[in-house]
Amino acid sequence: MVVVRRRNVKVFTFAFLLITVTSFLLNYTHQVTTTTWDPRHLIMQFSEQVQKLFKYPRRPCSCRTCISELGRSLWFDQRFNSTMQPFLTSQNALIPEDSYRWWLKLQGEKTPKNINATLKDLFEIIPGDGDPLQERGTYTCKRCAVVGNSGNLRQSQYGQDIDSHDFVLRMNRAPTTGYESDVGSKTTHHFVYPESYKELAENVSMILIPFKTLDLRWVVTALTTGTINFTYVPVPRKIKVKKEKIAGNYQLVVGINESLLSLYGLISELPMKDLPVATRGNLGTRTAVYVSILPLNKAGDL
Known part of the structure; x- marks a missing residue:
């Protein structure tokens, strides 16, 4: 036995x-x-x-698939930087000199203010150690929709699908009024730079995508003195956004540059019919990307 x-x-x-x-x-x-x-x-x-x-x-999220889990795509694994934080804080504000110089060339500032002094002023106004992601500590599967502004979304009837997500990310002036059936009406995070700013609802987080030092200084003055009202076009002197609802990261513009160029090269080699209509995204969530480059048949959650 x-x-x-x-x-x-x-x-x-x-x-x-x-x-x-x-x-x-x-x-x-x-x-x-x-x-x-x-x-x-x-x-x-x-x-x-x-x-x-x-x-x-413990997995990075409770979804069926998590973007930060390795092994699903060699191409993605080689480009995903798990150490880069999505939002700028007082702890991760330093940037390599060569990357900083590259960033300065994006819009050709001739006499930019000192970046360290600018960040110091910024973190005296907005929280420098908080986490702007809502309920990030909650170990549940969050669903996210990233919505583009293309006319391809017209008559798509995606509005209800978009609004059903936990996070809805929009960008620039993103019109929704009058187009609710196609693009939805819900917004949780709105990506802007000074020249594309629009007044946001009280519960919406403003995610700044800065392309120059002046963009960071604009946030400081827009919440205090209102002295900056022009960059290369007129910009609002003041903004009505709660300080704890403001976040952004100029390092992301630098960090994703190489990966985006590689992605552009990959996409440019594909026939239009093979381009993806949705992809897994950020925030440790399941993400539906309502892209603005193609007429969509149906985009949903992944």
Whole structure:
């Protein structure tokens, strides 16, 4: 009887290991069928599998898939920077000199104010250590819709789908009034720069995308003295936004530059019919991207 039990344990152990290794190899083979073999990626994949099998680590989100989990796309893994924070804080405000110089060239400021002094003034006005993501600590699957401004959304009837998401991100002047059935009416986060600012609802977070030092200084004065009313076009002297509802990060403009250029090269090689209509996104959530480059048939959650 003891011999039979030991034999059963050995058989079970062998079968378990065989299934595990086979599953891993099949998954890895599927991942690299269109890419070159990379030993580092193999090691990373194996490490991920071991952690999942024996350590059961806490996943970055409770969704079926999480964007920060490695192993789903070698192309994405090589470009995703998990150390870069989405929002600027007093703790991560430093930027390498070469990256800063590149950022300054975006709109060619001739005599920009000192960036460190500007950030110091900024964090005296807005919180420099908070987390502007709503309920980020809640371990639940959040759904996010990123909405473009293209006319392709007209008569799409996506409004109800868009408004059903936990987070709805819009950009620039993003008209919704009169187009609710197509683009929805809900907004939780609104991406702007000074020249594209529009008055926001009280519960909407303003996400600044700064392209020059003056953009950061504009936020400071727009919440205090109102002295800046012109950049290269007229901009509002004052804005009505709660200070704790303001966030942004000029480093993201620098950090995603190379990845975006690579993505543009990838997309430019695809036939229009093969372009994606939706993609997994940020915030550790499931994200539907209502893109503005294609007429959409149906975009939903991933």
